Amino acid sequence: MKSIAEIEALIKKVSGLDTKRMYLNDFYHTWKESDDELAAVFAVAEALRGLRENNISSKCFDSGLGISVFRDNSTRTRFSFASACNLLGLEVQDLDEKKSQIAHGETVRETANMISFMADVIGIRDDMYIGKGHAYQVAVSNAVQEGFRDGILEQRPTIVNLQCDIDHPTQTMADMMSVINYFGGVDKLKGKKVAMTWAYSPSYGKPLSVPQGVIGLFTRFGMDVTLAHPEGYDVMPEIEQIAAKQAKASGGSYRKVNTMEEAFEGADIVYPKSWAPFAVMQERTDLVSEGRLDELDALEKKCLEHNAKFKNWECTEEMMARTNQGKALYLHCLPADISGVSCKQGEVASTVFDRYLDPLYKQASYKPYVIAAMIFLSKFQNPSAKLEQLLKRGDSRIL
């Protein structure tokens, strides 16, 4: 639990960061944000957590809606978004596209404006189809930006990317906050070895946004980041280029290897996680776009058969023993495919998973605060002054 002095230090830190580009802006991909902007998300998140721990209200909206649009299932992110909105005083209103009167062919522009008359933020998950998810989020953003400009909307709702086809920033920023706290500060990360590796799962079609998001973020902190996956499970090449460039700039490194063993060797942090081959995701996207839905089953079958060739990509005790003193921090965005628990064989041995339950759950616990910080920074031009105001006001969260 943070002391008031620690909260004040965080606020001071925020005041020294350049966040003006975040105001009334959207948060899509971490690599589009400056170092100051990422540092501001971490600091505001910690400050909001500190306020709550000290039973100090961080409500800054008296009314207003936080709209959620989940085009894929979600528990963690759904509850994290709801928690973040509630913490700030926004009421969540979910756009359930099945219950909605969204006409066939209704433009994104129309729907976006129609739901936004009193919306301060729109959180969107759209991670299923390559080339679609981010594009949809941008389309919604453009629509409400125009609506605001043209006097239709009284406020400009900002977009929080709750996972797209390219990045999953609320996840990876929470991952990074847990890493920073685990190692005792961002300055302790230089030279740490990170293994972002593919892992076997009997399920199909998992998005690429987590591995992409991890290499796109972790390479900014001077760490040695290794990506490992079987042949054919490449991530988007442009993200790899970003990762390589960032690693160089931060004094770390980025490389790709072909086995989990190699990646785990001496690692301080491991993130073994399944994803679909890019080509399969692309093919699925094409089949859906072209209405060839009857071919989807065959694609899934083929993909699962292919997956099954790589069952040895499992985070076992033996694999963990290769890491730095056998004690690497195990990360996962959850839910994991745990061998013998949620499936016969999967991403991780149950003994490994169980040993890391506490850090895993703590990792997840940062997400509500990361989302709240993203909203906060997009809504307040002078975020440190607003945090100061909340602290001074000192309203109790619970009576």
Added chain:
Amino acid sequence: MKSIAEIEALIKKVSGLDTKRMYLNDFYHTWKESDDELAAVFAVAEALRGLRENNISSKCFDSGLGISVFRDNSTRTRFSFASACNLLGLEVQDLDEKKSQIAHGETVRETANMISFMADVIGIRDDMYIGKGHAYQVAVSNAVQEGFRDGILEQRPTIVNLQCDIDHPTQTMADMMSVINYFGGVDKLKGKKVAMTWAYSPSYGKPLSVPQGVIGLFTRFGMDVTLAHPEGYDVMPEIEQIAAKQAKASGGSYRKVNTMEEAFEGADIVYPKSWAPFAVMQERTDLVSEGRLDELDALEKKCLEHNAKFKNWECTEEMMARTNQGKALYLHCLPADISGVSCKQGEVASTVFDRYLDPLYKQASYKPYVIAAMIFLSKFQNPSAKLEQLLKRGDSRIL
């Protein structure tokens, strides 16, 4: 954006209107409300909008539920109701009849009381079946009125008609607010020509409540209102009688013609919109009541084939050219069936629709405030005093 002086002028206006019959009462059909009552809805809606534009909180409920019952799909009205409730401090709780333990044969009286222990308002959409929607809303109202009288409910929840089989008052009142603002005041409407016309759509079973609501409301402002539709697409005759009577009383006129062309001739406002033939809606209601569900498909097919005879009822550029200087205000409750966008051929040409995007979205933007005003007027005996109180309190909506 309104100035504080303009808000004060609106509050003064409200204080001069007789709204006492609205207190603890329901809002069903505009023609049952006096001129003062309608004027009060407009003025309170504008005042609430003014407060929000000035970042002044209009929260007047510290706790309390706004129940929504949607027996038909909805996006715009769902989000408008949620926005209105949130603006006033009520939390929306949706009665999803599919997830509910509503026993077969459970009386409306029972369900209505069971959901209302802490409900201040109940918004209902029930527009699918002729003779049913309004009746259901009245049944709910009677149930909670009796519950309140008998000491079961501590407060009397008031009903807001979010669309029934007869009227769609939150829509048409928002339409009218946009017309008033477009033409620069209610006094500018005298003599304006309005064309409420049927339009072709490849979809089936659209309710009659919008055309009925429009002729039932627009005839009260001294305008010349024309209804146009193909043979067989009549609206309820009693609403036409009301329209005719009101037109006469207000110094305007009401007439019916048989072509879109005739209606559009010299019009200042056009509202081309599809609806189902009354007889078909009646037949559908009968089939459902009698459990003859297997005959519904045949009815739909017959109806769509019949519809297709009137594809020339489309709001094209040529049609718009017939209006006053070719510049009539195009209205639609949205979503529209746009030719070449949401369907092959539909209610409106895409070039016409696109030209009116801004006024169309602005038209929709009044709905949350109209709903909030209806709730406000049903909850406060002295609405101007309460508005004054909100203004004086001056709490910020956003910190």
Added chain:
Amino acid sequence: MKSIAEIEALIKKVSGLDTKRMYLNDFYHTWKESDDELAAVFAVAEALRGLRENNISSKCFDSGLGISVFRDNSTRTRFSFASACNLLGLEVQDLDEKKSQIAHGETVRETANMISFMADVIGIRDDMYIGKGHAYQVAVSNAVQEGFRDGILEQRPTIVNLQCDIDHPTQTMADMMSVINYFGGVDKLKGKKVAMTWAYSPSYGKPLSVPQGVIGLFTRFGMDVTLAHPEGYDVMPEIEQIAAKQAKASGGSYRKVNTMEEAFEGADIVYPKSWAPFAVMQERTDLVSEGRLDELDALEKKCLEHNAKFKNWECTEEMMARTNQGKALYLHCLPADISGVSCKQGEVASTVFDRYLDPLYKQASYKPYVIAAMIFLSKFQNPSAKLEQLLKRGDSRIL
């Protein structure tokens, strides 16, 4: 409506009760709670009702979530839980297991923690399977208790049992509040005769938690409680033992008879209600656990045929005539199977049901306050001081 003096008397009463074990604890089964603890629920519920009747806010959470998990359909309890949360300032977030990304085999521990980062209370209904419902609630409680202990959760969400396989405490406590108010005080209950009887219903698989909950609670007030059901419709024997023991301790009695007639003879309170035979519920649970879902239909058919042998177990006017002066208080948790209304023949004659509409609806009206009191007592170490604080603060619920 309570006066301020009456509210102050209730607060004083609460201050004299030992409620410290309720703090940060769960409410599962009434028989696990001490007399003081039950009295505290009643008194806090009445005090909260008094505050609301006097338009005094009882909001004690500035932010925070109330999570609901409904594994069975619900209207009354869903709205009661939502009302209770809203009254105290918590926002309801429903865990819809169908929309969630809960991995096959995901542990309850994981899901429970993932939804609880900002949860102050979790309300759970899980009443369908013998031996499962309570176990699930305890598993969730243990998970969040460990999460709190291990620093994952900043607060310990408390569990409210919204119906399990064993008890339905929010229902029976509301039932008891209505009985206390009906007879004019808890001291008036000594020696009153209660008939908790099975009744015929054409529906299948109703939980045993209501009859069990009623005999498990009503035997604590010095009343003579009779349970009646056809052969084979036994409730859990351990609950009968608890009932017998409690009856003795409170100076009342507990017995079981084989006919509705015998139970109704001279009764002051009757609670005729259908439930499934224990053995059938057990068999259904086994079939589901073993994946033998294709045998469920046959079980249902067999059970309904068996039920139909006991159609004479109906609360008719003749049956009611047997009660004390023919004027016993008729209780039901609703919805009832009303003969000629919701089914051809069911639990109760429509004339009997209609005569008791007001007390029945009032009975239901206590549930939101009972739930709010349970939450209140689990969240505040010194509940009377907090109630006093709310009264002194005197914020208006409605402006």
